[in-house]
Amino acid sequence: MATAKTTLPSAGPATGSRSFVSRLRDGDEIARLTTMVFAATVVLITLLLVYELWTNSALARAKFGFHFFVTRVWDPNIDQYGALPFMYGTLVTSVLALLIAVPLGIGAAIFLAELAPPRISDTLQFFIDLLAAVPSVIYGLLGVFIIVPLMRTVIFPGLNKPLGFMPFFKGPSYGVGFLTAGIVLAIMVIPYIISVSREVLLSVPQDQREAALALGSTHWESTWKVVVPFAKTGILGSIFLALARALGETMAVTMVIGNTPTISASLFSPGDSIASVIANQFTEATGDLYLQALVGLGLVLFLMTFILNGLARILIVVTTQKGSGVPT
């Protein structure tokens, strides 16, 4: 208990204009220092993480340098490690996921922001938030037992028969592969696109819509030609966010991608992604170079998501600010 000399708080606001000693006696200084230590820990952990990734991949970086990114061969038996098949797999599955998720997600966001009455919009958004909480391994479970058979029995024949002449749709298919992983990833990232796009669309000023309607637009025209373009930066941000999530997804992808480091144009080919090869091989890695090559892959993944998340944040902040600003 403070034994302050005065009874009134004329000792000033407790934000540092009192003497160090009186602050110390009140326990404020201790509180400040203690909480500061914890806050600093967060920064330290982040720095340590980058440091560990960097030093624990030193061997691989020294040996391969930039060739790491362009070598196709990943063969532990001869200690040859190239990241290309995994980068390919990560990119292909993520792009496929976006191709499916973006139209669906934006469409749903438009419905929730423009058409649905507020109660229904909020309820549906609640379910979307729950969907975002479903863990990766559960999606993997459904992927393995529902989507893989579906791919084998319905999707592959459906696409291969008419379009099999194109390199994208060449068989054979074992059920697992790039497209399967892409579909599972799409389901996983849709909630992110919907949540952010819905918020961004809701923040578009009402008088933009009204101006379009007052010129004789139909509801769709005002939405598609005015509201969505107004919000496009934020929507793009949501896509980057979804992409960042898709890149780092491990379990669901591991369970359905086939785990073969292949580069193939066919969507039905089994492949591998950065995250899933780490998941599968990390505990099997014999020898330092092998392990450090895997850590190197982790570093690559970290950098990719770091850049994407940063861009996404900027884009989203820019849009929601634009909506509330008055044009000069």
Place this chain on the structure above:
Amino acid sequence: MSASVKWRRLVSNFMLTLTGVCAVVSVSVLFFILGYLVYNGGTSINWAFFTQLPTPVGETGGGMANAIVGSAKLLMAASLLGVPIGFLGGIYLAEFSGSAVASVVRYAADLLNGVPSIVMGIFAYSIVVLPFKHFSTLAGAFALGLMMIPITLRSTEEFLGGVPRYLREGAMALGASKWKTIATVVVPAAYRGILTAILLALARVAGETAPLLFTAFGNRYWSEGWGQPTASLPVMIFTYAVSPYDDWHRQAWAAGLVLLGLILIINILARTILSRGIAVPRS
């Protein structure tokens, strides 16, 4: 109404209906997932599931008692690591720090939040597994705890910041020191939002598998103490699902139902009851 206006209205109604279809499809995925889990796993949820250890490979029967306990231990330890750092760090940001320092800490937290969980596993491996040369519950808890920090930190800062000035000033005008004000007035005013965020963070890491693959690893038996590898529900689901045994598949469904059920219940409770009227952080 001219022909072209008729056409435009038709297009408008069609496209808007399409967006409704997109919304329905997206939301229905949640119910499909639950449906499949209940259908395939519901019948396998029995007393044995919760109390027995896994049987040797190839034998049917058995349960996941060790995985359930293992997950519980991991989450408990993860909270002990993640919540204090996040909570106290958040207090520092909201109450004591200048804006420059605050932005740095916030940036670090956002960065940490965006790290893929498998990379977090690599980090935990290098810090906790490598030095001791074996997998452990501690290592798994370390990875999961780290993942809880950013959400806890940001939410604490946000909800503390939302406490109105007049509450603080009322306490200070009575002679309360700053830390007393925080402890007795500000935090209690904000506790519901913070608790919601912590629960949501817990629900999120409860389902994480990747970071555990090479930290806690796995265990067919009970894990003693904190220094041994341990089974966990998500890893069991993964292992069983990719195995060639039908009986293991059946158990994987059951485990999936239990895990998702728990996560959804926590989410629903946190998002409805606890945070009535508060804006809830996005997952």
Place this chain on the structure above:
Amino acid sequence: MQASSKPGLSVNIATNTGAAGQGHLASLPMRMTISKVNFYYGSKQILFDINMAIADKRVTALIGPSGCGKSTMLRAMNRMHETVHTSRLEGEIQLDGQNILAQDVTTLRRRVGMVFQRPNPFPKSIFDNVAYGLRINGIKGSTSEMVEKSLRRAALWDEVKDHLYKSAYDLSGGQQQRLCIARALAVEPEVLLLDEPCSALDPISTAKIEELLVELKNLTTIAIVTHNMQQAARVSDFTAFLLTGQLIEFNPTPQLFTTPSDPRTEAYITGRFG
């Protein structure tokens, strides 16, 4: 296109006008008539039995204190109130003798345009803003000619002719509002509704727009809501004074401002409340 003055129209017009006013009104063709209009947001009534008319090729001003319902009345005229689910309109509003509530709303809104309180150009170029209405309505002809024509009519052409493809947000507030007027004019509406168009602008921009409105009435019928009485006195031919949802007086502007027929009108215009 002049709407001929149908016998029934002038008889339905507001009873609050003095005999002289009614006689004057009866000789003019009416673009729009408003009969027995009651308006509700949910269970709350905003407008009570409004009867008035908008004279063709004239400026009609709606004045009154905040919350009197003048904007609500204006917005009903192009059915903009329908964007709020709980709104309900009773009574009849006619455009050229046809009930607007029975028509296709998209077509109606092309014929009855609107300029809003705060300038709200689309996030597009100046050109694309003006061309928007032309494009979605599929109006045939040279788009660039029509855009130029509108910008000239809004007295903005000279200021923007070299910057047509720049973003509309690069313009000043007053310029943006004139752009919005040009955008509305591009589809050649029969009636132009303006909802306090100058309230967010500086005095110079306001003066420019007021000049514009007086010229524009040769082109299109104008109805304007304003909280600025002097503005109403300056630009309008007819003025309607509303108070708490009721139409108190509706008369030719000079008459309303010099010899108001209702004591409440007099109180408002002399500044005893507002």
